Amino acid sequence: MGDHSRCCGRRHERPSAQARASAVLATEETVGSIGYAIADYAHRVRFRLHDDLVERHARQLHARASYDCWNGLSVGDQELWRHMARLDLTT
Numbered sequence: 001m002g003d004h005s006r007c008c009g010r011r012h013e014r015p016s017a018q019a020r021a022s023a024v025l026a027t028e029e030t031v032g033s034i035g036y037a038i039a040d041y042a043h044r045v046r047f048r049l050h051d052d053l054v055e056r057h058a059r060q061l062h063a064r065a066s067y068d069c070w071n072g073l074s075v076g077d078q079e080l081w082r083h084m085a086r087l088d089l090t091t
Contacts, residue, residue: 035076038083045090057085 058081059070070078 038079041083042086045086049086049089054082054085054089057089058082061085061088 058078061084062068062070062073062081073081
């Protein structure tokens with residue numbers, strides 16, 4: 001992927017499924033009831049939505065709403081966009 005030294009200062013690499021799974025687990029452990037609700041919903045709809053579909057839709061939603069770089073977002077913010085994508089895809 002391209003070099004984004006002007007937006008977030010590092011080269012963008014496609015995150016692996018392992019990194020996304022560990023990010024969800026980190027969110028579950030550090031955040032209270034909101035983080036738990038997000039992780040619970042992700043678990044409930046996991047069999048209906050493929051992770052790549054959720055990731056693509058989350059990036060699209062973020063791109064429409066913000067000029068910030070996706071990789072410049074914190075892990076929690078990225079998971080929040082994924083949660084909004086899950087909600088959008090399942091309703």
